[in-house]
Amino acid sequence: MRRGRTTYSDLSAALPTLSDKVLSDRLTRLTSAGVIERHRTPGWPPRVRYTLTSQGRALEPVVRSMWEWGAARREDLNESADPLESL
Template identity: 75%
Template sequence: MAHQTVGHVSADDQDGPLADCPDSALVPPGREPRCPVDITLAALGGRWTPLVLREFLRRGQATYSELSAALPALSDKVLSDRLAQLTSAGVIERHRIPGWPPRVRYVLTSQGRALEPVVRSMWEWGMAQRNTRRRSHDPSDTT
């Protein structure tokens, strides 16, 4: 069996879901991305963004206070930025609740729900890496 290197695309895969983006789809930072992977990274980019999304996937909706309590290491400024980013990307929607004091509830959109397999894959890959690291640092492990 021949070994395939990372980045190798067989003739059968050239038009597949991981086909290379044409050069015209690759744009410098600050411009609207056109490559599908770049579009996904733009929506999920930035430290904490995938973890904020994970909270929405677990809950479906949340208030700012609920998210802040669920992610206590996250500063208010970063949480506000990430909520704005996810809203702009169409991943969540911001709903103002009438009354005083004014309250806001953020709700996961269908586009946001469609990211569940992405986050699940990130979780599974991370679990495998964590387990591999634990085994490599455990002197009693003889496997």
């Protein structure tokens, strides 16, 4: 979504383990929180695209830090013979 407008289908394909119900719920919540905007194009079939708001873009450093922490943690767990040992 950082690259501009994204469709529900694009998000669903990028997050294959997320059910449609959960994805739909998260998009609704993020829209309500002002993190993303929902743009509906009139016509048939209806087209909906999502974009980050300025508030959503401001969260990028936080999300990036969490992503990096998770990636490092995953590497730590892979190096350990006993996953509980690193806790």
